[in-house]
Amino acid sequence: MATLILTRHGQSLWNAANRFTGWVDVPLSERGRAEATIASTKLRDYQVSVCFTSMLIRAIETTVIILTECDEICGGRIPIMKHQEDDKDWHGWDKYDGNPDGELPIYTSSFLDERYYGDLQGKNKAEIAEKYGAEQVQIWRRSYSEAPPGGESLENTRERVLPFFTSRIMTHVTQGDNVLVSAHGNSLRAIMMHLDQLSPEEVVKLELGTAVPIVYEIDGQGIVQSKEVLSA
Numbered sequence: 001m002a003t004l005i006l007t008r009h010g011q012s013l014w015n016a017a018n019r020f021t022g023w024v025d026v027p028l029s030e031r032g033r034a035e036a037t038i039a040s041t042k043l044r045d046y047q048v049s050v051c052f053t054s055m056l057i058r059a060i061e062t063t064v065i066i067l068t069e070c071d072e073i074c075g076g077r078i079p080i081m082k083h084q085e086d087d088k089d090w091h092g093w094d095k096y097d098g099n100p101d102g103e104l105p106i107y108t109s110s111f112l113d114e115r116y117y118g119d120l121q122g123k124n125k126a127e128i129a130e131k132y133g134a135e136q137v138q139i140w141r142r143s144y145s146e147a148p149p150g151g152e153s154l155e156n157t158r159e160r161v162l163p164f165f166t167s168r169i170m171t172h173v174t175q176g177d178n179v180l181v182s183a184h185g186n187s188l189r190a191i192m193m194h195l196d197q198l199s200p201e202e203v204v205k206l207e208l209g210t211a212v213p214i215v216y217e218i219d220g221q222g223i224v225q226s227k228e229v230l231s232a
């Protein structure tokens with residue numbers, strides 16, 4: 001049995017400004033950093049041995065705050081960023097003869113990035129709802145297969161995220177490693193759709209709070225045995 005912790009990043013400066021963000025690399029707000037610190041406290045009784053985060057700074061900041069504000073979760077190891085090690089362009093600059101047992105790897109991957117929001121990126125959500133109607137905007141934001149103009153649908157996001165999740169992340173989980181994943185509303189929705197066996201109709205209602213950890217216990221066959229949302 002292993003623990004898989006999923007967490008959406010803390011509030012970003014564009015979440016606070018109600019702007020569509022997608023792949024725009026916006027950092028956490030002050031509140032977002034505080035939310036990540038609270039998440040860290042909630043996770044103090046868990047120990048992880050490998051972490052994954054998207055390439056976007058809001059997810060990376062959230063991971064680092066969780067691991068360093070309450071370092072029990074690292075089990076005495078030092079967290080080290082491992083940037084795109086799978087990438088053919090990775091040039092190995094962070095290679096050194098260290099002590100891997102004393103380190104907690106944090107793998108970054110663009111497969112975990114937020115849904116690409118296309119032409120909506122940077123636009124204010126309320127202004128777009130005024131222009132196109134609240135119903136249309138809700139469909140762009142939450143439907144499974146309808147993509148926002150020029151962007152990715154949740155279905156497209158799922159096609160991008162799931163192969164990485166099953167090949168890289170679940171491999172650790174089924175071997176018994178406790179894993180922390182920090183990502184985004186829509187990339188995590190895709191993962192949770194798979195873990196919770198949600199239909200396209202059911203996933204429409206799934207909303208994730210900023211920096212709220214979701215803790216799964218998963219057996220060696222990859223079957224979910226329990227799920228707990230560590231909300232306030």
Ligand SMILES: O=C(O)[C@@H](CO)OP(=O)(O)O
Nearest residue numbers: 019020021022114141185
């Ligand atoms: O703007 C975004 O990238 C996302 C997450 O903040 O928004 P939404 O909730 O509309 O998917």
